[in-house]
Amino acid sequence: MNDDTLLQLEQRLIEASLPFAVTTVIRALPPTSAWVGAQALVEADGALHGWIGGGCSRTIVIQAALEAIRSGQPKLLRISNTLATQEADVEDHAMPCASNGTIELFIQPTVPPPVVLVLGATPTALEACVLAQRMGLRVAAAASVTLPLAALGLQRVIEGFDSAAFALLKPQLVLVATQGDADEQALEAALRSPAAAVLLVASQRKADKLREAMRVRGIEPQRLAALHAPAGPYIHARTPEEIALGAVAGLVALRRSLEQEQAGGALLPGTAGTLPKVRPCESMAPVVPVAPVAPTPARYVNPVCGMAIDIASAKYVVDYGGQRLYFCCDGCKVEFEREPGKYLAIAQGAQQGETT
Structure with a gap:
């Protein structure tokens, strides 16, 4: 596979939001069939495309690339039987080939960001869609009326709160920002989705009422544990823009928590199995104003x-x-x-x- 074809494959995987890792030879000591600059691409299923040396090191490289995809972190790899000073940031492996050559490789994973589904077309929901995209998240949305969402450049827009459609989308995080527009229907569909966490924009009192409503609708207690309400840390938000900012901060915190769980050995995004449990958002300490703030009459x-x-x-x-x-x-x-x-x-x- 030549470099152009490898780049084309990389682009296709990026467009399809599929994880992969590019492995580059950065040092090669003979006898070895690899050369400095040689590259290969490893997909999430272990398929290797390109050339980074003979079959002796192939298994080691594929395994290291899969670990890099899982953790989302790059790594340096050395395959050699020559004694060398151990370095904390270099992963050492014995060279299984009889030739006893040495190769060193840099592995760079590309892991697509999680899919976030925002429910609602309220001012808070619209602002959250914009902010979440700026944070590099893949954002889809669903609402009773989808026209306000049309101009936001979202990955997908779903009309209504259809749990079957949500299941096909496979969001990892859901933000419910309906704020009075079919709250119960939206929250139930979110909790019946495969999302690892569901964030709800609501006051504590309203969130408690909706939790009870979900119990009545048959949502199991272990699934209710995925509900985070109010959404995000407490930041004294008042305007829709400020509320959206706090909610997206919650999305970012839960995304990183999810990544840490996956780096510890959980399944890759999109693979079968139950998503890991994520830690709840931590609230910020109340801020004491240095001077009295006049209430906003509006x-x-x-x-x-x-x-x-x-x-x-x-x-x-x-x-x-x-x-x-x-x-x-x-x-x-x-x-x-x-x-x-x-x-x-x-x-x-x-x-x-x-x-x-």
């Missing part, structure tokens, strides 16, 4: 779930007792109408707190 705290709402774009509004109240979703609005006195007191208390 924001309103939902008295039912505690979520901050942009008054200008609020869809669920109720006038009660001479006061206008805003809600993030129809569920919170219905809950308020059930016990208006209780939540009106909460809303008035929140307003008094902002003015003191």
